[in-house]
Amino acid sequence: MTLRLPGPDGGTRLYEPRAEPLDLTPGAPFTSRTVLAAAHVVADPLAAAGPGLPAAVDWDATLAFRRHLWAHGLGVAEAMDTAQRGMGLDWAGAAELIRRSSAEARAAGGRIACGAGTDQLDRGTLAEVRAAYEEQLALVEECGAQPVLMASRALAAAADGPDDYREIYGRLLRQSARPVILHWLGPMFDPALAGYWGSADLDTATEVFLDVVADHPGKVDGVKISLLDARREKDLRRRLPAGVRCYTGDDFHYPELIEGDGLGFSHALLGVLDPLGPSAARALRRLDAGDGPGFRALLDPTVPLARHLFETPTRFYKTGVVLLAWLAGHQEHFTMVGGLQSARSLPHLARAYELADGLGLFPDPKQAEHRMRTLLALHGVTQ
Template identity: 80%
Template sequence: MTIRLPAADGRLRTYEPRVDPLVISSGTPFTSRTVFSAAHVVADPYADASPDSPAAVDWDATLAFRRHLWSHGLGVAEAMDTAQRGMGLDWAGAAELIRRSAAEARSVGGRIACGVGTDQLTGGSPAEIRAAYEEQLAVVEESGAQAILMASRALATVASGPEDYLEIYGHLLRQAAEPVILHWLGPMFDPALEGYWGAADLDTATEVFLEVIAAHPDKVDGVKVSLLDARREIDLRRRLPRGVRCYTGDDFDYPELIAGDGEGFSHALLGIFDPLGPLAAEAVRVLDAGDTAGFRGLLDPTVELSRHLFQPPTRFYKTGVVFLAWLAGHQRHFTMVGGLQSARSLPHLARAYELADGLGLFPDPKLAEERMKNLLSLYGVNR
């Protein structure tokens, strides 16, 4: 059986789908790395919602997907950008997601960390930004989850320089009940975060970031770095205080960064580990056994898919993530909060299908093929 897929030049080409999936079963907990998957949300396809409406979430399917990730030993990074924070999911929806997912985590013994931001605001003074962070931090801590202090669009807009970041982050770290993860999200993921930490120059920004950590090392579990620059991440992790982890957010270079070198390694908090969940978990268990070559052998072939999903404009990677979840049978439809399923072209989605199928990511390749054909027919592609 073959399928005709559109290429980037608009021509149709023939592809022969894989017959058998890659079979991976759940296994023992990880021992050498702490690994989170930033999980997507499943929209309610029957809601009469517009792109400007509050998010309509299918809670059953959303929580089922988190149970899938936990079953393979992965932690869930909740209410992050993969869950469309700031791109369809507002704070009210995120707060509900945090509460529901944290309760689900308790019921199954899963690890969870949740995003804390300021998306109640569109602007505001430093005092209002601090209060917004505090409100969200309280929700996460009351849920029993670990907090991830996310970058703030509002702070990026009003900060006059590094001192504003030092003051606000210092205040939040002093009052945090438990060590948090600091998240540095680059402008390729969110253009509104250009110049974060008070400087457009990344070397200068790194010094401010490190100053925040050095002032409160006991309150920083780790840092998530999403700059898509492996060398910069390696240099940063070598300068972190002892006991502070580096969680890679580099969806281009994650095998190298997680494997590490003679001077250290990165843990992981990655959006690409949403579609790669079982395969990523298996690779980490191979690494736990001391087999770095085996780890790279499993994970290196996935980089082409990840780089494809995260290609510019990178912030629309969520569309490919949800598309693959639909093809894999984790949800009944390809509908996204805010209508974001339209954010990638048909050739882009077709290539994502081909790459994911080649990796054996679909538990039921025939189902994935049929769903891909259904999508193609909607675009007028003959079967």
């Protein structure tokens, strides 16, 4: 059967869904790269939640999705922006997510890193920003997870220049119990982070960022770069101190960055690995076997879907991620904390379905087709 899908021009087109999925079997963690999928949270659709109220999370479905990622060999980057930090998930909800997922990781033997930020605050003094970071860093470490020091809206608002970033991050790194991942999230993901590291000029900001890493040897496991600029990431990773990893957060250029060149490669901490997990795992096993061309042959075709999900305004990529989780059968509804399921248009969602189906990402294509047909009918698209 065909589906009538809406297009960006206001019309519709016919699409014939895929009949069979790819054979994507679970497997052990990878040997050539460290790969973390930034995972989404599953909302509780029956909760009486709403604007200004605490986020309502379906904990069973949320933790089941993390077990799915671990089963395919990926690590989990928990309570990151993919989990709607600052876009529906408040600090209380994030703290509970960190506790539960860290316990689940221990039980499953899975790798986990958790975001520590400052979302207790809207704005504050530098001292308040530091205290908020310290509270979250302490929780992550108490739970036994690796900390990811997330970019902070409150710090971006409070800092007068680069020295304030050096001071705040220096204090945090000196007191961290284990090496952390530093997270540089660009303004395309969050406009409130414009001018991070004390300058709107990315070259100047890069120097401050590298200074922070170099000034604290042994305290930084790696850096996550989410600027959607492959050239800049390559230049930066070549300048990192020995032993400090570069985790790509570039959801546009990840195949070439992960494969690398003669001067190095990137590990990965990516939101796009939430829907791509098993398919990306299949490609990464080729890389483990030394088959770079085979890796690219499998992963390059996923880039059009990634670029579609992360198109501007990029921060709403989570909507497409959760749509695909519902279509793939990882949750029983297309509802998001904060009502963010309404953040993308129906033509955008239809194209996401089409691209994902073409890649064979749905374990049960018939179920995905039925769910997409239901969503279309709800919006008045007759078949």
